[in-house]
Amino acid sequence: MQGNPLENRGPLSIIACNSGKSFAKRIVTELGKIAKKEKDEREYRICDSVEIIFPNGEVKVVINEFIRGDDVYIIQCMDDPLSDRSVNDNLMALVTAINGAYQADPDHITAVTPQYPYARQERRKTREAISARLVAHLLEAAGAQRVLTLDIHAEAIQGFFNFTKLEDMHASGELIDYITQTMKLDTGNLVVTGPDVGSAERARHYSKILGTPLAIVDKARDYSKVSKVESMRLVGRVKDKDVLIVDDMIATGGTMLSAASLLKEKGAKDIYVAVSLPFFNGNAVERIDRAYDEKVIKKVIGTDAVFWGEAFVKSTVWYEEVSVAPLFAKVIYNINKKRSVSKLLR
Ligand code: R5P
Numbered sequence: 331m332q333g334n335p336l337e338n339r340g341p342l343s344i345i346a347c348n349s350g351k352s353f354a355k356r357i358v359t360e361l362g363k364i365a366k367k368e369k370d371e372r373e374y375r376i377c378d379s380v381e382i383i384f385p386n387g388e389v390k391v392v393i394n395e396f397i398r399g400d401d402v403y404i405i406q407c408m409d410d411p412l413s414d415r416s417v418n419d420n421l422m423a424l425v426t427a428i429n430g431a432y433q434a435d436p437d438h439i440t441a442v443t444p445q446y447p448y449a450r451q452e453r454r455k456t457r458e459a460i461s462a463r464l465v466a467h468l469l470e471a472a473g474a475q476r477v478l479t480l481d482i483h484a485e486a487i488q489g490f491f492n493f494t495k496l497e498d499m500h501a502s503g504e505l506i507d508y509i510t511q512t513m514k515l516d517t518g519n520l521v522v523t524g525p526d527v528g529s530a531e532r533a534r535h536y537s538k539i540l541g542t543p544l545a546i547v548d549k550a551r552d553y554s555k556v557s558k559v560e561s562m563r564l565v566g567r568v569k570d571k572d573v574l575i576v577d578d579m580i581a582t583g584g585t586m587l588s589a590a591s592l593l594k595e596k597g598a599k600d601i602y603v604a605v606s607l608p609f610f611n612g613n614a615v616e617r618i619d620r621a622y623d624e625k626v627i628k629k630v631i632g633t634d635a636v637f638w639g640e641a642f643v644k645s646t647v648w649y650e651e652v653s654v655a656p657l658f659a660k661v662i663y664n665i666n667k668k669r670s671v672s673k674l675l676r
Pocket of ligand 1: 526528529577578581582584586
C-alpha cells in the first residue's frame with residue numbers, strides 16, 4: 331500500500347543489520363499483527379540487504395531493494411551475545427547501513443538501536459572522550475533523522491544531536507506487566523530499590539506503579555579501575571521483605587550482585603531483578619548462576635533488546651525474558667502513520 335503523503339510518511343521499510351536480525355524479525359511479526367487489526371494490507375517484512383565484512387575487518391551494508399521515498403527503519407543490536415561481532419563492529423555496520431540507505435534517497439531514516447552504544451561515556455571524569463556525543467555525531471553524519479532507543483543510560487544524550495531526534499523508550503511498562511500479570515509477584519510484601527543513587531528515579535517510578543515502599547542503595551565507584559564498585563550502603567528498610575532491584579542494565583553484574591548481597595545482609599527475603607538491557611558481559615552469567623545457587627538472587631527479568639535467543643532463555647533457570655518488540659512495533663507503526671507516540675514512550 332503506497333502511503334498517502336498527506337496522512338503517512340513513505341511506505342514503512344525495515345532494514346536489519348546482522349546483529350539486529352532476530353530482534354527485527356520479532357518487530358516485523360508484531361507489525362503484521364498491528365496491520366491485521368488496522369485492516370492495513372501492506373505486507374511487513376525485512377528488506378533484502380547484505381552485510382559484507384572485508385578481510386581487514388572493514389564492514390559495509392548493501393541494500394538490495396528500491397527504497398526511494400520510503401520511511402526506513404534500520405534495526406541493529408550493538409551488543410549481540412549470539413555472535414562474535416563487537417559493539418564497535420556493530421556500530422560501524424549500522425553507520426554504513428544508514429549511509430547506504432541515505433544514498434538510496436528514502437523519505438526518512440530512523441536508526442532503531444535499543445542499546446545506545448557508549449551511553450555510559452556521557453561526561454568527562456578525567457582526560458577522556460565524551461564518546462556518547464561522538465556516537466550521536468556519527469549517526470547524524472551518516473544520515474539518521476531519528477534514533478529510537480531503550481532506557482538510555484543518560485537522558486541528556488538527547489542534547490548531543492543537532493538535528494536528529496532521539497526517542498527514548500521505556501521497558502518499565504512491559505516489565506511491570508510481566509511481574510504483576512505473568513509472574514503474579516505478591517507486591518504486598520515487596521520493596522523496590524535501585525542499585526545506586528543514579529537509578530533512584532527509575533526505582534521511584536516502579537515503586538509508584540507497583541504501590542510498594544522504596545529503598546535506595548548508595549553505591550560509590552572507584553573510577554580509577556574499570557567496573558569497580560568501592561562501597562555500598564542502604565537507605566530504607568528491607569528486613570523480611572521481598573525486594574525488586576531495577577536498573578537500566580546489567581553489564582558485568584557487579585553493581586547488581588553487590589546490591590543484592592547488601593540487601594541480604596539487611597534481612598531481605600527473595601530478591602528479584604528487573605533490567606531493560608541484560609548484557610551479562612564477561613562472566614556475569616556464571617556469577618549470577620552462583621548467586622542463584624546461593625539463594626541471593628531469585629530471578630532476573632530482562633528484555634529481548636539484548637537478544638539471548640530461545641536456548642539461553644529456556645536453559646537459564648533464573649532468567650525470564652520479556653519482549654519489547656511489540657512496543658517497538660507500535661512506536662514504529664505510529665511514527666509511520668504520523669500518530670502520537672508520547673504515551674508509548676512513557
Ligand atoms: C550504572 O550507573 C548503571 O546503571 C549500571 O548499574 C551499571 O552500569 C551496571 O554495570 P555492572 O553490571 O558492570 O556493574
